[in-house]
Amino acid sequence: MDMRPGRGRRGILFVFTGASGVGKGSLRAAAADALRTVIYSVSATTRARRPAETDGVDYHFLERAEFERMIARGEFLEHASYVGDLYGTPAAPVDAALAAGRDVLLEIELAGARQVKAVRSEAVMIFIAPPSLAELERRLRGRGTDSEAKIQRRLERAREEIRALREFDYLIVNDRLEEAAETLRAVIAAERARAWRVVDDEIDAFLAS
């Protein structure tokens, strides 16, 4: 039985959610070997491109009028407004990749993750948590980028998120990075081994083998 993607199977949509400071980027980097075969979805935004950013890599930078037209046409899997700018995940590239049997990873915050789950119920929801709120606070202060008020808002949001844990499929605690990366690799491999993903063509091919 040929388990390789592309044998008539759809790809898997992974959604990655976790508080600011929890180390989502480090976790993706540590599990880069497993994520090599997963397409990282690039968000769209109306905010201005920063000098270090590349259009189409960091974000798809869109004019507000264009972004609003796409909202009106239902062309986002999720979108939100943040500090006056719009952010969102265009549906078309994600759906095209899934239809071609490629797995896709979206990294989005709780409200966006809920929007995605509402329209793509088969999404595999992964929650990344810090080992404790005290440790998250330490990491946020360590970054030295946020004001005290912003740190407190981020901690409050982390509390709200953990209360939503049961809406997710998996919890990965980012305590020791290598262990967390190992769990992420395991989630990806296990989801690919889910029996319900096997298509009839594969069973027929097996019975004829």
Add this chain to the structure above:
Amino acid sequence: MDMRPGRGRRGILFVFTGASGVGKGSLRAAAADALRTVIYSVSATTRARRPAETDGVDYHFLERAEFERMIARGEFLEHASYVGDLYGTPAAPVDAALAAGRDVLLEIELAGARQVKAVRSEAVMIFIAPPSLAELERRLRGRGTDSEAKIQRRLERAREEIRALREFDYLIVNDRLEEAAETLRAVIAAERARAWRVVDDEIDAFLAS
């Protein structure tokens, strides 16, 4: 958030099913590192102990009267008759281990796996398949222990089992042993990371951390 087993969580019941000759024993051996923390459930049987076998290790060897009393009392998770002897999985040691937060692995054939799922719906059902029926036939002949008629019966059973694939949670194709062992490790790790297994005490402890 402390993810270690024993923090008020129940253990996970893994059920391992696959055709004779598919290499379940080799797979368990290859994934012995991951299975170190999983209790392998020992079946009970009324058949005579063979010289190389140890009571309580290979099987619990029981008198038929005792076995039948246990059936009457509903003390088996599953049981079946095979070539005149009775085989079954006593519920008590499995349930005691799960209640203590230990994970348990049962290795049973399709009919028994269905009985277990009927009474323990949370069981994680893992189906082990050969890469093809031709390869299974080659392995069965390679063992040199079965008559031609028995090989044909085993192949027919393998066909029936694969048709029941959708009753299982995971499919592990035992083509290259090391890859199959890696998938088994992933399934165990991913199931331990399932968000629904997190108990309220863990969330409360996190919010107070």
